[in-house]
Amino acid sequence: MEDLFLTSFPQHYGQASPSLDGLLHETNASNFEIEDCQEHMNVHLQAGLGMARIENPDLLNLRIFNYEGYINRFSHQFQHGKKRCDFLLASDNDRYFVLGELKDRNPFDDVEQGARKQLLGSLLTILNVPEISAFIDTKPIRNCCYFNKQASAPQVINATDAFNRINELQHDGFEMKDHKFMQHGFGYYEFYGAQTMKLTA
């Protein structure tokens, strides 16, 4: 994955290669969370710190790439108008390729719609690069995922808990039908609160 973003991507778009320092995380932890923290992306083994919860029961080797941080290292001209999701995740076992958008909600933003746009725009940008597209083709499970850490209310008010109860009905997130992703061979998932993306061998 490093070569693709160190060489293929910049070459395809006629850009100088940016440094990948601090952008790539590797883990085979059975449970971890990903946090979007300004320019940085953190992978936490401690529960409750991240926006995306990931279960990796078969201890797959996973590479998580800070895509937003990566795009931010290009020239302003290149960045202009470019959608950038938070991370890309690939398993070493030729199984998973995931684009992820993380949200810790902002008041009254259309966060979910915005997330879809970031994911789709990012997907189209990377699929344009033939080497990346070929790499993705080797991964049969391809998904774009929106992760949203959910709100809570003061203890005496259970309104948010009540409205968010639907998310307790399906631990593995919601698979939604979206032709904009399907036409590129990708599924679209939404994960709210404690919903967890499970990656198995």
Added chain:
Amino acid sequence: MKESIYIRNLGPIHEINIEEIRPLTVFIGKSGSGKSTLMKAIALFRWIHKMHNIRSFLKHSNISKSPFRFRMETYLKNCGFDKFINASTEIEYITTSSSGREYKIGFSGKKLRGTTSNADIIDQHDLLFNKISFISEYRNVIPLWADRGAAAAGAYLGFYFHEGFNDFDIASEAIKELEFPYLDLKLIVRKTHFGKKFLVMGTKGAEYEIDLKNSSSGQQNAIPVTAIAEYYSKHFDFDLAINSSIIKFLGHTGRLKDFKPIQDLSDIQKKVFIHIEEPELSLYPDAQCQLVASLISNCFLNSHNNIELMFSTHSPYIINYLNLLMRANDRNSLIDNAKLPYEDLAVFLIDEGSNQDLMVQNVRLVNTNPLSNPINDIYDRYSRLD
């Protein structure tokens, strides 16, 4: 029959593609997002399809000259679409029969297509007669309008109001008394020398009797919706209605003697399409759910006619309640006398002029999170004030 619709550049609608309209199809979205425009466009094309079926039936029955012409300009004006249409507006409504034959009615370049040539004629085995009902958000005026009767003659409150009022008026010819257990009341229709009198009577020990026009706003909204659904499910005589229409059209052509019906009208497929804007209007959350349960029970579980239902809503309660009704169906149970198969439901978020399918694919649920966002936003903002 499968129905689909594609709409591009119609007022607030940028591009909407619904591959399959389900027996219960629901639209949610912000005010002005295009929910009503979409529902009105679907109702309009269902009506054109109906008229095209009548025309096809007559052609098969030796009446080659159509007794009517499609006047799109008038229809679009009735829908309030006259300002929404431009050169790039495109609508394609497709029905697919059980035999797999597709019938397309299109509108593009400001012209209607798919209803004029011989190739467009609907095969006699695929003929469908339908009835369209549209109950608008202005239905709370129905009780007052009904009370004024002849005094309101000549006044005009818009095409969709009058469509809903006419349906309520016809329904009240057939319904003398209708119970609303979730509102603890019943509607009584009394005929007097001065026309019909609509009364609301308390039940479950609440002894009162008031005019419908003086009942609560929630009651004035819910009663017409339920009465119309009750009428189409239990009292509407489809065969009689079609016979009357056919005879009327034949009368226009003066060709009654040439009429050789290709098949018995009673053997032709029939469907009632009911469209409702915001069924929840002025109702407390649990009554919103009970109203939807009564509609589903009436239209799908206890109907003499084949009915499909479509509504727009802003209610998170109703959408979450649909999950309960789907669960009831999967558990072979009833909730408030209703249940709903997952396969019979479609829910779309209309946003930024496009549609987003909210049916979850990996579990039999509607994704209700878009309607839960405001409550999360409220407490996010609350937390930020710490």
